[in-house]
Amino acid sequence: KEFIIRGVAQDNNVVKIAVLGVPDKPGIAYKVFSALAADHIAVDMIVQSIRNSDKKINDIVFTIAKPDLDQVKEIMAKIGQEIGVIGLEFDEDVAKVSAVGAGMFGNPGIAAEMFGALGDAGINIEVISTSEISISCLVRKDQAKDAVTAIHNRFFKQR
Amino acid sequence: KEFIIRGVAQDNNVVKIAVLGVPDKPGIAYKVFSALAADHIAVDMIVQSIRNSDKKINDIVFTIAKPDLDQVKEIMAKIGQEIGVIGLEFDEDVAKVSAVGAGMFGNPGIAAEMFGALGDAGINIEVISTSEISISCLVRKDQAKDAVTAIHNRFFKQR
């Protein structure tokens, strides 16, 4: 098994923001992120999946750095009013763990191994986002260190 | 406005698979992707957000290449039985459009502009996934060409 991951990264300085039940129509994602851009708020992950039940609304999840939380709460309260949302969630108890490497593209074995490492360690994966060069998961903050160790051992130590 | 995107990519050869209502507990994502890896199915995007209603279940969305669809349907029917899912959705009518560049990391202005270009063109964003070097959206396949043009004009032509 030739693994192409270069390393495992961890970021404890993240806050997960969930904008729940936004209208699923053109221009809504723009309203959310242009409001953040206007106040120069750095955004890391942006994740939007499908909504199983009501197809007319959707949830947008994104992460910011902890120091920006108070400002983002104000921005989202205003935007929430403007676009109409079911709710807003702010979760500081998360951390991002990522497997990074070249050409992860398309190799489900990499994702499976990472998810398997977390599963075997009893760590629940809350959010997943992938790209050509990385796979990122949000987990509970108090499990981040175990998560990094589990992923690292799965890809590096035991081969 | 200094934009750092290098280009806009489009992929019409994708199928969006949604595994709806899986148990939200450790090891489940591993079961799904190890089954795909065992059959050498290339997976592109993997997106899992939060589930607004029932917190004990979640939806996992991923994309594959069209030629693998029949095989993936078989794999997912088996896995669906094994882990217990509410439903499976296979959608061939999607395309992926991505803005790629260096150091997109943290600049919400890039994401906002891309989402704004799609919004102004009346194109609904169905799925979003971001990384340090790219922002990807799934849109209706018949809007993919307009989506690429709208994003391209927003970042390149009019400055």
Ligand SMILES: C[C@@H](O)[C@H](N)C(=O)O
């Ligand atoms: C929910 C949000 O992404 C919406 N679909 C949009 O296109 O902006």
Ligand SMILES: C[C@@H](O)[C@H](N)C(=O)O
């Ligand atoms: C839903 C799935 O991602 C689950 N939470 C897991 O950890 O595997």
